[in-house]
Amino acid sequence: MSNLDDVWSGCSPEELSEFAGRWEDMVTSTQPEELDWLYIAKLPVAALWSKEDAEEYWKEQSLEAAENGMPGMWDALLDEPVFEPIVVGFYGRHENGHDSFSIWDGSHRSAAYAITDRPNISAVVGITKNLDLDELPGLIRPVVAARREELNNCALPPTCR
Numbered sequence: 678m679s680n681l682d683d684v685w686s687g688c689s690p691e692e693l694s695e696f697a698g699r700w701e702d703m704v705t706s707t708q709p710e711e712l713d714w715l716y717i718a719k720l721p722v723a724a725l726w727s728k729e730d731a732e733e734y735w736k737e738q739s740l741e742a743a744e745n746g747m748p749g750m751w752d753a754l755l756d757e758p759v760f761e762p763i764v765v766g767f768y769g770r771h772e773n774g775h776d777s778f779s780i781w782d783g784s785h786r787s788a789a790y791a792i793t794d795r796p797n798i799s800a801v802v803g804i805t806k807n808l809d810l811d812e813l814p815g816l817i818r819p820v821v822a823a824r825r826e827e828l829n830n831c832a833l834p835p836t837c838r
Contacts, residue, residue, distance in 0.1 A: 682799065685716040685762060693801050697764045700781040707766055707779070712803030715824050716762065717817075719797035722790045724816040725765065725780060731791035738785065754789035762799040763787050769805055769812035778814070 688696070693714035701708075726734075735751070742750035763783025780787060783800070790798045802821070810818050 681760060682716075682718045685799065685801070686718065688716060690714045694803070697766075697781060697801055697803055700764055707768070707803075709803065711806065712766055713806050714801060714803050715821070715828065717800050717802050717820050717824055719820060720763075720765070720800040720802065721816040721820070722787055722796060722798050724814045725778070725787050726791035728791050728794070731788040734784070734788050735792055738788075751785045751789070754786055755793055759783075759786045759790070759798060762801045764801045764803070766803040767805070767808075767813055767817065769808050 690713060693716060694709040694712070697712075697714060698709040738751060739749075742748065763786055764781040765783070766779045766781060768777040768779075781803075783798075787798055790796075802817075804813070804821065810822055813821060
């Protein structure tokens, strides 16, 4: 675990909620206080993007940036590590069986990871309160369960600095 992971791992759910509150969920209008927040150092990127979808998104975003006079705006993300975690809300499953989630911040960073076959990305994750683990996407269930267990075993969790 890196020093940054140590810092983020030490954040309380309230501190993570405050961090997430810098953005909004433009898809569902979910507010940070509606979710339980935790930091996951290695969120599987495949829970968010297929490589094909990430490449399509990247192409659209790159074209839009070029049209606005900023060609190559996102290209550095293809080679550089991400230092600030992305922010993702997970809400369970839609009635149609598809996973319900929204990337609040970090679409370009997580797409870059998918495109360049980097399997995991650090994330501040919000989960609908009282959501059963079985309602989460299969790829993230084990990392959420492990992180919850880790947090439950902490006598005095450190605070975020």
